[in-house]
Amino acid sequence: MKAAIFKGPGMVEIGERPDPVIQEPTDAVVRVVLGCVCGSDLWYYRGESAHAVGSIGHEFIGVVEQAGAEVQGVREGDLVVAPFIYSDMSCPHCLNGSTISCPAGGNFGNGTIDGGQGEAVRVPLAGSTLVPVPGSEHPDAVLRSLLALSDVMSTGHHAAVSAGVKKGDTVTVVGDGAVGLCAVLASRRLGAERIIALSRHADRQKAAREFGATDIIEARGEEAVQAVLDLTGGIGADAALECVGTAQSIATAFAVARPGSTVGIVGVPHGQLSFAETFFRNTGWRGGPAPARIYIPELLGDVLDGVIDPGRVFDYETDLDHIADAYRAMDERRAIKSLVRVGAL
Amino acid sequence: MKAAIFKGPGMVEIGERPDPVIQEPTDAVVRVVLGCVCGSDLWYYRGESAHAVGSIGHEFIGVVEQAGAEVQGVREGDLVVAPFIYSDMSCPHCLNGSTISCPAGGNFGNGTIDGGQGEAVRVPLAGSTLVPVPGSEHPDAVLRSLLALSDVMSTGHHAAVSAGVKKGDTVTVVGDGAVGLCAVLASRRLGAERIIALSRHADRQKAAREFGATDIIEARGEEAVQAVLDLTGGIGADAALECVGTAQSIATAFAVARPGSTVGIVGVPHGQLSFAETFFRNTGWRGGPAPARIYIPELLGDVLDGVIDPGRVFDYETDLDHIADAYRAMDERRAIKSLVRVGAL
Secondary structure: OEEEEEEEOOEEEEEEOOOOOOOOOOOEEEEEEEEEOOHHHHHHHOOOOOOOOEEEOOOEEEEEEEEOOOOOOOOOOOEEEEOOEEOOOOOHHHHOOOHHHOOOOEEOOEEOOOOOOEOEEEEOOHHHHOEEOOOOOOOHHHHHHHHHHOOHHHHHHHHHHHOOOOOOOEEEEEOOOHHHHHHHHHHHHOOOOEEEEEOOOHHHHHHHHHHOOOEEEOOOHHHHHHHHHHHOOOOOEOEEEEOOOOHHHHHHHHHHEOOOOEEEEOOOOOOEEEHHHHHOOOOEEEEOOOOHHHHHHHHHHHHHOOOOOHHHHOOEEEEHHHHHHHHHHHHOOOOOOEEEEOOOO | OEEEEEEEOOEEEEEEOOOOOOOOOOOEEEEEEEEEOOHHHHHHHOOOOOOOOEEEOOOEEEEEEEEOOOOOOOOOOOEEEEOOEEOOOOOHHHHOOOHHHOOOOEEOOEEOOOOOOEOEEEEOOHHHHOEEOOOOOOOHHHHHHHHHHOOHHHHHHHHHHHOOOOOOOEEEEEOOOHHHHHHHHHHHHOOOOEEEEEOOOHHHHHHHHHHOOOEEEOOOHHHHHHHHHHHOOOOOEOEEEEOOOOHHHHHHHHHHEOOOOEEEEOOOOOOEEEHHHHHOOOOEEEEOOOOHHHHHHHHHHHHHOOOOOHHHHOOEEEEHHHHHHHHHHHHOOOOOOEEEEOOOO
């Protein structure tokens, strides 16, 4: 089959990988319909994080082509959303909501396991991993939003959940990438009354406003912190969502978080923060890789009901043959997030 | 009046300070009945944190001797518990539960403001700060427990609340000082089923067991982490409470916290922690100085009802004339926490 191959920094090319087959009775083979490029793929592409040579891509929706004998919960022909990791949903960590720590789980597109940027994927632990989508016909906009649940929207939601966003809150979202935009949408969905988005790009500001941002701050660093304080009567935000992961963005998120609040962190964090800076203000943090499998069912309902449309973060699209363009568009900041059309529904 | 005077590291002596008088209509003058020495006082005593020359001590109970014209909520003759900071309880931070960040608030015993280690205290914002104790006669054990609410028990409770301790949880408490012991008691009070205390001193192990610890681990560092994992089937604790503040104790707390949990941090933290160490396990942190004023009313009810007896952390006592002994006993680890008898009820 055709699949994107990570060959090293700057080199993601279309290539061939073996057609996936059922290896374990708990496997399913899923024919990919839509895939996309994650902000974390870009870290690999830029050589800022290591990635094995081979399969890549961990976000996809597709159709179950074959299901192993022990697979329960999904059947051949089902349209399914894949969370970005597979998990057994029966271990103590999964049962506690931490699918990312499932000892039996693992990552799609890690060089060895099939990736979402390919024609098909062998999905381990398919019954507990894949979430079937009710109904048989869905407009393209809905399919795009379902794809977003695979990672980016679940991650934005995780930022909001980790920070404890609740009805009536004032939220500040640091980061206007696809995750930051989804964090805005997730905050609106959870009832935030005021959503302050830090963004300096006109197209992303527009997207943020469409997702529910009520205020946009173009400044960064100290100036951005002061702007948030000015907007909140000197109090700070009830919840700050950190969706970047740089030392500066982390410091900004903590500085705009009001005393006693929790910063939701979903950008893979770089650098360190002195505890003492946050201790005396009682600002904490929660977050990490999102337990997408836990969130997808509830978000999926809202996508099908037209309540949320996270698929709007895809502002560039191509096909598998042009996978290199999908990366380049994001690397050159021409795209917020690249969608890859792989197969028919 | 007589009062302890901080003169520099290693030098806390009995001395004279002006008799406190009402300066603002919101002030009260409280005659101190019991005071004590805090673990943070010891940081000053040891020269590890800076402290101004002058008044010291921020934990006390006493009797209102005089109340300013605008003081509501407490009256002359009332037995009161003072939280370790004063606050207005009407600003956005106080109303949000963050009394420590009250702009009108401040610390007792900071060199200038009267301290709890003295015969009397001018209490600013007395009506919103002091918590009156119902009833007129209380056994000495109850008075000691009321004193503990001023800081140490409220702080242990804050660790448990920050970590989200709930009914049925397995909790690990790092630190067997007075705060750690109170964190054990607070965890039991909140319904924790299993409480693992890290302690290597026989007297503190005994106190921990009396407060509700079900398991004691004497090891430290990696060995302690492994012991907690062994006790929890490799999962880790539902909640880890960090009650020390050293780099090692913080690392231990994060390592024993199960994925997805929150470490409650109340030991003033020293050093840094790499975010990346905790991010991929989704372990967060919350904590800081306790909003004692928020907690005292609910804890006070349990003290009067005999449900909790945090006053047992006081295992050394003396009077104001021997304040230097109170510090020495703790500095030399002969005492968990020193009580100072100041005046009659």
